[in-house]
Amino acid sequence: xxxxxxxxxxxxxxxxxxxxxxxxxxxxxxxxxxxxxxxxxxxxxxxxxxxxxxxxxxxxxxxxxxxxxxxxxxxxxxxxxxxxxxxxxxxxxxxxxxxxxxxxxxxxxxxxxxxxxxxxxxxxxxxxxxxxxxxxxxxxxxxxxxxxxxxxxxxxxxxxxxxxxxxxxxxxxxxxxxxxxxxxxxxxxxxxxxxxxxxxxxxxxxxxxxxxxxxxxxxxxxxxxxxxxxxxxxxxxxxxxxxxxxxxxxxxxxxxxxxxxxxxxxxxxxxxxxxxxxxxxxxxxxxxxxxxxxxxxxxxxxxxxxxxxxxxxxxxxxxxxxxxxxxxxxxxxxxxxxxxxxx
Amino acid sequence: xxxxxxxxxxxxxxxxxxxxxxxxxxxxxxxxxxxxxxxxxxxxxxxxxxxxxxxxxxxxxxxxxxxxxxxxxxxxxxxxxxxxxxxxxxxxxxxxxxxxxxxxxxxxxxxxxxxxxxxxxxxxxxxxxxxxxxxxxxxxxxxxxxxxxxxxxxxxxxxxxxxxxxxxxxxxxxxxxxxxxxxxxxxxxxxxxxxxxxxxxxxxxxxxxxxxxxxxxxxxxxxxxxxxxxxxxxxxxxxxxxxxxxxxxxxxxxxxxxxxxxxxxxxxxxxxxxxxxxxxxxxxxxxxxxxxxxxxxxxxxxxxxxxxxxxxxxxxxxxxxxxxxxxxxxxxxxxxxxxxxxxxxxxxxxxxxxxxxxxxxxxxxxxxxxxxxxxxxxxxxxxxxxxxxxxxxxxxxxxxxxxxxxxxxxxxxxxxxxxxxxxxxxxxxxxxxxxxxxxxxxxxxxxxxxxxxxxxxxxxxxxxxxxxxxxxxxxxxxxxxxxxxxxxxxxxxxxxxxxxxxxxxxxxxxxxxxxxxxxxxxxxxxxxxxxxxxxxxxxxxxxxxxxxxxxxxxxxxxxxxxxxxxxxxxxxxxxxxxxxxxxxxxxxxxxxxx
Numbered sequence: 001x002x003x004x005x006x007x008x009x010x011x012x013x014x015x016x017x018x019x020x021x022x023x024x025x026x027x028x029x030x031x032x033x034x035x036x037x038x039x040x041x042x043x044x045x046x047x048x049x050x051x052x053x054x055x056x057x058x059x060x061x062x063x064x065x066x067x068x069x070x071x072x073x074x075x076x077x078x079x080x081x082x083x084x085x086x087x088x089x090x091x092x093x094x095x096x097x098x099x100x101x102x103x104x105x106x107x108x109x110x111x112x113x114x115x116x117x118x119x120x121x122x123x124x125x126x127x128x129x130x131x132x133x134x135x136x137x138x139x140x141x142x143x144x145x146x147x148x149x150x151x152x153x154x155x156x157x158x159x160x161x162x163x164x165x166x167x168x169x170x171x172x173x174x175x176x177x178x179x180x181x182x183x184x185x186x187x188x189x190x191x192x193x194x195x196x197x198x199x200x201x202x203x204x205x206x207x208x209x210x211x212x213x214x215x216x217x218x219x220x221x222x223x224x225x226x227x228x229x230x231x232x233x234x235x236x237x238x239x240x241x242x243x244x245x246x247x248x249x250x251x252x253x254x255x256x257x258x259x260x261x262x263x264x265x266x267x268x269x270x271x272x273x274x275x276x277x278x279x280x281x282x283x284x285x286x287x288x289x290x291x292x293x294x295x296x297x298x299x300x301x302x303x304x305x306x307x308x309x310x311x312x313x314x315x316x317x318x319x320x321x322x323x324x325x326x327x328x329x330x331x332x333x334x335x336x337x338x339x340x341x342x343x
Numbered sequence: 344x345x346x347x348x349x350x351x352x353x354x355x356x357x358x359x360x361x362x363x364x365x366x367x368x369x370x371x372x373x374x375x376x377x378x379x380x381x382x383x384x385x386x387x388x389x390x391x392x393x394x395x396x397x398x399x400x401x402x403x404x405x406x407x408x409x410x411x412x413x414x415x416x417x418x419x420x421x422x423x424x425x426x427x428x429x430x431x432x433x434x435x436x437x438x439x440x441x442x443x444x445x446x447x448x449x450x451x452x453x454x455x456x457x458x459x460x461x462x463x464x465x466x467x468x469x470x471x472x473x474x475x476x477x478x479x480x481x482x483x484x485x486x487x488x489x490x491x492x493x494x495x496x497x498x499x500x501x502x503x504x505x506x507x508x509x510x511x512x513x514x515x516x517x518x519x520x521x522x523x524x525x526x527x528x529x530x531x532x533x534x535x536x537x538x539x540x541x542x543x544x545x546x547x548x549x550x551x552x553x554x555x556x557x558x559x560x561x562x563x564x565x566x567x568x569x570x571x572x573x574x575x576x577x578x579x580x581x582x583x584x585x586x587x588x589x590x591x592x593x594x595x596x597x598x599x600x601x602x603x604x605x606x607x608x609x610x611x612x613x614x615x616x617x618x619x620x621x622x623x624x625x626x627x628x629x630x631x632x633x634x635x636x637x638x639x640x641x642x643x644x645x646x647x648x649x650x651x652x653x654x655x656x657x658x659x660x661x662x663x664x665x666x667x668x669x670x671x672x673x674x675x676x677x678x679x680x681x682x683x684x685x686x687x688x689x690x691x692x693x694x695x696x697x698x699x700x701x702x703x704x705x706x707x708x709x710x711x712x713x714x715x716x717x718x719x720x721x722x723x724x725x726x727x728x729x730x731x732x733x734x735x736x737x738x739x740x741x742x743x744x745x746x747x748x749x750x751x752x753x754x755x756x757x758x759x760x761x762x763x764x765x766x767x768x769x770x771x772x773x774x775x776x777x778x779x780x781x782x783x784x785x786x787x788x789x790x791x792x793x794x795x796x797x798x799x800x801x802x803x804x805x806x807x808x809x810x811x812x813x814x815x816x817x818x819x820x821x822x823x824x825x826x827x828x829x830x831x832x833x834x835x836x837x838x839x840x841x842x843x844x845x846x847x848x849x850x851x852x853x854x855x856x857x858x859x860x861x862x863x864x865x866x867x868x869x870x871x872x873x874x875x876x877x878x879x880x881x882x883x884x885x886x887x888x889x890x891x892x893x894x895x896x897x898x899x900x901x902x903x904x905x906x907x908x909x910x911x912x913x914x915x916x917x918x919x920x921x922x923x924x925x926x927x928x929x930x931x932x933x934x935x936x937x
Contacts, residue, residue, distance in 0.1 A: 032811035037518055039435035041832065042810055045847065045855035047519045054516045080513035104427040106516060106574050115596040174631050182635050191631040192421070192638075194598050197619040198414050291623040293597030301425070301624075304806070 001334070005327060012323045019319045020094075023312060024065050031306040033057060033103050053081050055103060068100060068312060069093050094316075100309035102302075109313035112298060117280065119194065120294035123287075124279035126210060127217040132272070134222045139229025140261070146234060154226065161223030170216040170289040177212060192291035213290040217283050221275075228271060232264040239263075266336055273329030277321035281314065415603075417617035418916055418935050420640035421629045425597055425622045430579035431556035432510050432517040441642070444927035445602055445618060446587035449555035450484065453924035457664075457836045459550070460928055462609075463490050463498055463557060463586065465536070467550075470878065479545035479878035484538040484554075489609040492559050494584045500532035505560035514572040522552050545876045547883060548839040551924070559584045588613040588931035597622055613931040614918075633658060633911050639935070640919065641911035646715035647780070652911050659912045665923035666726070666835030667906035668719045669781075672819075672827045673899070676861030681850040682813060682822030685861070688768050689825060693750040695898035698826075699736030701743035702791040708904050711783050715909070719902035721891045722831070727884050728838040730891025736901075743795045754796055761796040769798035770825035773818065776803035781828060784903065799826075814854025821849075822861065830906045836924045838887055843871050843899075860899070867893050 034051055037043045043051075052058045056067060056077075067075075072089030079087060092098035099109035142154040174191055181188035189212050190196070195205035236242065237260050245255045284296035295314060302310035333340045426439035431447060434440070444452065448462035459467045465485040468474030474483045490498040510517055511524050526546040531539045540553065562584045566576045573579070582591050588610070589602035600620040604613050621638060623629045630648060632638040634655060644652070644660075652660040673695060674685025688694045704718035720733035747753075752761040752768050761768040772788070774781045782803070789799040804818045809829070811817030819827050833840045841847060845863035849856035867890065874886040894900050912919050917934035921927075 031805065031808045032815040032817065034812075034815075035806075035808070035810040037435060038810075039437050039440070041435075042842075042857060043435075044519060044521050044841075045812075045853070045857050046525065047521060048812055048855040050513075050520065051516065051518075054513070101574075106428060106433055106579065112596065119598075171627050174628065179631050179634050188635065190637060191635055192623045192628050193621050194595075197419065197599055197601055197621070198417055198617075287597075289625045289628045291598070291621060291625070291628060293595060293622070297597050297624065 001331070005331070008327045008330075012327075016316070016319060016323065020069070020312070020316055021065065023315045023319075024068065024308075025061070027306070027308045027311045027315075028061055028064070030303065030311075033306040033308060036104065036305045050081060054079065067091055067093065068309070070095055071098060094312075099313045102310045103307045104301075104305050104310075109309050112310060113295070113313055113317060116293060116295045116298045119292065120280065120287075120296070122206075123210065123213060123292055123294055124217070124283065127214045127221075127283075128272075128275065128279060130214060130218045131221040131225055132268075134218065135225030135229055136261075138222065139226040140233055140256070142226065142230045143233035143237065144256075154230075158223040158226050161219050162227075164220065166216060166220055166283070167285045167289060169219050170212070170286055173212050173216055174289070194291075194293060209290075213283075213286050213292050216286050216290075225268070225271065228267055229264065232267045233260060236260045236264040262336060266333065269329060269332055269336065273325050273332070277318055277325045280321050281318050415616035416614070416935055416937070417619050418615055418639045418919075418933055419619040419621060419637070420642065421621045421623040421632055421638040423624055423626075423629065423643055425624075426600070428579050429582050429591060429594070430558070430573070430576070432506070432515065432558070432573070433579055435518045441926050442591075442600060442602075442620065443556060444587075444925050445589045445930050446582065446585040446591055446605075447556050448587050448925075449557055450553070452928035453551070453836055453922050454928050455663075455920040455922045457922065457924060461487065463487050463554075475878060479876075480542050482540045482542070482549060483533070484540065486536040486538060487609060488536050490586060491607045491609060492561075492584050492586050493590050493605045493607050495607055496559070496561055496584075497535070498557065498586050499535045500538045501535070502557050502560045503538050503554055504530055504532060505564060506554065506556070506558045509558060509563070509567065509573055514574075516572075516574050522546060522548070545878050547875050547877050548834045548837040551834045551837040551839075555925075557586065559586075589615075589618055592617075608931060610931050614934045615930075618930065618933075633913075636913060636915075639913040639916050642908075644909040644911060645780070646712040646909060649713055649715045649909060657914050659914060661910050661912060661921065662715065662907040663910060663921045663923045663926075664725050665906070665908045666723075666832035667830045667908075668722055668724055668832070669828065669830045669903040669906045670722070671901040671903055672829075672860050673901075674822055674825050674827070674859075674861060675899075676822045676848075680822070680848055680861050682820065682848075682859070682861060685822065686768070686770050686825045687766060688750070688752055688763070689770075691750045692897050693746045694752065694768075695901075696736065697743040697746040697750070697795065698792065698797065699743075699898055699901055700739045700746070701795040701797065702788050703738035704903060705738065707784055707787055711780055711787070712904055716904045716907060719905040721895065721902070722833070722840075722900060723838050723887060723891065724902070724905050726836065726838065728887035728891075730888045730895060733891050733895040736898075740791075740795055747795065747797075752796075759793075759796065760798040767798065768796065769800060771802050771823070772799045772826045772828070773802050773804060773809075773824040774828040775806045775809050777806070784828070812855045813849030813859075817859075819859045820856075822859075827859075828903060838883075839875060840871065841875075844868055862899055864893065864897070864899070867899070 033055070034043055034048055034057070037047070037051060056064060056072070059067070067089070071091040071093030073092060075089050076085035077087050077089045078085045091100065101108055102112060105112065138154055142151050145151045177189045178191045190209050194209055195201045199205055242255060242260055245259050281295055281299060283294070284300045286292065287294045287296040288300065298310065299314045301307070302314065422438045422441070424436070424438045426434065426442055427436050428434040428439060429442060431443050450464040451459040451461050451467060454460040461467065463486055465487045466472065466474065468482050468484060470477070474485070475481070486498065486500060492498060507523055507527065507530050509515055511520055526542050526544065527540060528543045529541045533539050563573060563576060563578055566578070567573055570576070580594060585591065585605065588605055588608045590605045591600065592603040593601040599622060602618040604616050606612050621632070623632060626645065629638070629641055629644075630651070633641045633652065636657065649660055652658055673689050675689060676682045676684050677690070678684050708714065708717050718735065720735040721729040723729040747761055752763045754761050756762060772785055774785065776782075785801050789801065792799050802824070808818060811820060813820040818824065842857045843860075843862060844858060845868045847856045847858035848861055848863060849859065870886055870890045870893070874883055874890070877883045877886060908923065910921055915936040917936070918929065918932045920929050
């Protein structure tokens with residue numbers, strides 16, 4: 001197993017290098033990083049020339065990538081535009097832990113990500129747990145009550161939930177549970193933000209402000225997960241070994257949770273394995289609508305401003321997470337299914 | 344062991360949640376003692392007397408109740424975008440400038456009547472009061488002696504000189520060095536509270552472009568000396584020492600900014616305790632927050648929202664002159680220019696006039712913008728610089744057809760589109776993709792123009808690429824359009840523009856040139872150059888009237904709608920007078936009902 005993990009990690013290095021080149025090329029093709037620098041007006045031509053030089057955007061894209069990767073503290077830089085390179089650069093490059101500075105905010109990318117990641121993890125992990133719990137309960141119940149009215153109702157609702165765009169769910173929840181509830185004189189949920197600024201970030205405040213965004217993120221995924229769990233449970237409960245377990249006189253509870261669910265959970269583990277790295281990327285629409293300060297908005301703003309260092313930082317973080325979580329998922333398979341071996 | 348895996352995984356997830364929760368809820372909750380407590384404490388002490396006696400002293404210690412902290416008197420507002428920096432030198436972003444109005448004023452702010460409201464300056468310079476020299480090259484700025492930084496240090500001329508030095512130092516990646524690097528010859532301190540600016544040539548827009556902020560030398564000077572740049576200064580994001588009515592107390596990225604009252608503000612402590620800014624990057628969410636009262640001030644709303652807001656009992660809607668006008672620009676580049684030449688028909692002023700007459704811009708304002716605005720006649724609408732006799736090309740399709748006939752553009756092949764010398768009169772109409780009202784305008788205008796025999800091909804660009812320079816292959820800068828639409832202003836409330844100068848036409852030598860219209864009208868060029876040098880306000884107004892006359896008659900520019908900003912103010916607040924230039928100029932006197 002150890003050899004397998006080491007092999008997979010070594011394979012990941014050229015893969016991540018290739019991904020970084022692809023992302024860098026695509027990010028540079030997205031637009032002009034200086035386009036937003038003029039505020040509501042266009043940037044002045046003299047400022048454009050100066051900033052292009054100071055941010056290193058006057059260099060060929062290959063040089064820009066090399067600087068991103070290994071830094072520029074070995075290069076002489078012309079800061080004042082007199083044609084004479086007078087100082088060494090200050091960038092160390094990603095390979096030495098320097099992810100660069102945001103073009104817009106002039107702050108280290110690692111710092112920007114560190115500020116947003118806890119908020120995203122809080123929102124997304126809570127949502128993921130809500131999704132898993134609700135989809136397990138509904139999916140198993142639906143499978144056990146196959147072709148009953150309840151099963152049909154759950155199936156219908158799942159399709160409705162899965163078909164709804166998340167921004168619509170979010171706005172409808174906000175409209176009903178905040179705007180309308182206030183109009184009707186009922187206790188209403190807050191519309192935006194992480195907590196009431198006049199009260200402060202108490203646990204109750206944060207939890208209260210999380211209700212609507214968590215509900216918005218969860219509804220669609222619960223609908224999707226429920227379908228997977230229902231179908232894999234249906235497959236498993238008709239297997240011979242479940243019949244054997246019943247013949248042995250085991251309780252339904254033991255059969256369900258120890259034998260059926262464990263085997264039915266392999267597709268669920270695959271889904272979660274694919275979802276977990278995406279938790280880091282946040283939820284762009286939900287975070288925007290509920291003004292939740294997470295990674296999704298960091299990525300979205302960086303994409304809008306063609307803030308290449310931030311785009312690279314966020315996308316590479318997700319790429320690394322995808323690679324790592326895929327390895328973890330493969331390892332978890334061996335625990336759940338003894339037939340799977342990697343050595 | 345494998346059976347315990349689920350438990351292990353569950354425990355890890357719960358632990359991660361807890362850690363994330365604790366990180367997010369880092370600040371402690373203040374504890375309030377509500378009951379008055381009388382505690383009796385018995386203290387045994389040794390009294391130093393000659394005769395050693397152990398005396399018991401009973402002390403009654405009264406612990407008064409900690410008063411419940413009153414909720415701060417605060418106004419909350421929502422920003423659609425988050426500021427990128429709180430150091431003015433590093434930002435041109437509109438939302439950053441809004442916050443800067445609150446904590447870092449410059450020499451003066453422009454009030455709601457667009458008059459200067461003095462802040463760090465003691466007097467506004469004019470030729471009449473002798474603070475502007477006769478040749479217009481020297482401006483003397485007496486500074487406000489009452490002005491202090493929030494740590495009690497006085498604001499002096501040295502702070503302004505330091506600010507200038509930081510702006511022009513190539514080690515700092517500031518957003519703009521204009522006009523300091525271009526026009527200032529020297530800046531000196533006659534004394535601690537008198538600043539003398541010497542310009543290389545008369546510079547008319549000085550009042551709106553010079554020192555709209557100032558940096559604290561005693562705070563940032565040591566940072567620059569130590570690090571060689573201000574790029575990484577903590578102050579840029581957390582400006583703890585400021586000179587405005589409020590101090591930045593907290594900025595949580597993408598969430599909020601809290602500003603608290605500055606006791607050392609030169610006018611005295613502001614009426615409010617706190618200003619809260621929520622970052623809400625979604626129109627609908629902002630509207631919901633306005634409806635529920637989660638925000639007191641809604642900013643930069645759409646005209647389409649006005650009817651909804653007007654129906655709300657607790658909210659006032661106001662429109663504020665910001666100098667912006669939604670505009671049509673024509674591609675008049677010729678083969679001689681580096682950029683792609685526009686449609687040859689556009690070189691004929693009669694065709695441009697015909698386009699102006701062919702579209703009912705009044706109806707567009709009435710229907711698409713819910714009557715909240717109107718088509719402007721000049722780029723300087725509602726300002727004294729607006730040419731009063733500028734022709735507003737009222738909808739007249741017959742006149743449009745006659746002008747096109749006169750220019751020789753007729754439908755010779757019967758395909759419904761006019762043509763001349765084998766060239767069809769089909770124009771490429773570009774704007775930013777995704778802004779609904781612009782795209783609706785395109786469709787309506789396409790129909791109007793089709794009615795007079797002008798074909799329109801809509802070819803929009805993403806916001807990210809629309810403004811790329813010629814050197815960056817920007818679609819407009821490289822001339823890939825015939826009519827382009829966006830909203831623009833000058834150095835508001837100063838009218839200065841440089842985009843119309845011949846020298847700004849992009850080329851291989853000048854890839855960053857800003858004259859994307861390819862217009863090089865010698866008379867217009869001369870007038871634009873002259874206004875930039877004219878220090879007499881009245882003469883400058885006359886020059887702008889001449890500019891407006893040419894632009895109107897030759898239809899170098901066409902107004903689609905006057906693009907004032909739409910704001911909402913909750914009625915529980917008081918004294919919020921929004922200015923289109925320095926929006927929060929009077930935040931020191933804002934109030935709110937308890």
